[in-house]
Amino acid sequence: MPDGDRVALERLIAGDVRALTAASDEIGHSFSARHGLTANDFRALLHVTVSEDDGDPLTAGELRTRMGTSGAAITYLVERMLESGHVLRDSDPSDRRKVLLRVAEHGKGVAREFFGPLAEHTHRALAELPDGDLEAAHRVMTALVKAMSEFGEQLNRD
Structure with missing residues (x-):
């Protein structure tokens, strides 16, 4: 080529x-x-969801770093999200002193209700594509996420 x-x-x-x-x-x-x-709130919920889905739930401090906010601002945000039922605090099973943020059942239900139709649209849009194309697309998306994450880390260092 x-x-x-x-x-x-x-x-x-x-x-x-x-x-x-x-x-x-x-x-x-x-x-x-x-x-x-x-x-x-939505950005925070997205970070919490993605991290939990990856098997690496966030602490409030890690969320603060990802969001680029002050400690006071993230505390206020997390408290709001706890009160709304979107997230919950959970002890880390490997270190009981560490508190992890997880998506609460209410948050999962709201997300399923809202994003379920998107999953249906996505399924229909991808239905005609062969598995090999989807595998290639996944490799491309993985590479793009890695590149964007590295760039974000670089921006935070500069």
């Missing part, structure tokens, strides 16, 4: 990522509005 074709493909993928981010942001805004969450 000529280098120009590769550059063009990478540009197309970068454009797709921007479009996906914009569509995701729109959906997140709708979710937040329907459930009385601020933009930061």
Whole structure:
């Protein structure tokens, strides 16, 4: 494949990522509005959910770092999320002194109700694609998440 074709493909993928981010942001805004969450509440809930799904739940301090907020601001945010029933505190089974943030059953139910139809749309959109394409797409998405995470870490260091 000529280098120009590769550059063009990478540009197309970068454009797709921007479009996906914009569509995701729109959906997140709708979710937040329907459930009385601020933009930061939604961001926090997303971080807690992703980390828990990855098997590495966050502490409030780790959430503070990811959100780039003060300790007081994250305490207030976490308390709001606890009161709304979206998250809960849980002791780390390997270190009882460590407190982890997890998505509460109420938060999971609200997310299932709202995002279930998105899963159906996604399933229909992907139904005609062969498994090999989906495997390749997963590899691409994994590489993009890694690149974006590394860039985010670099921005936080600078």
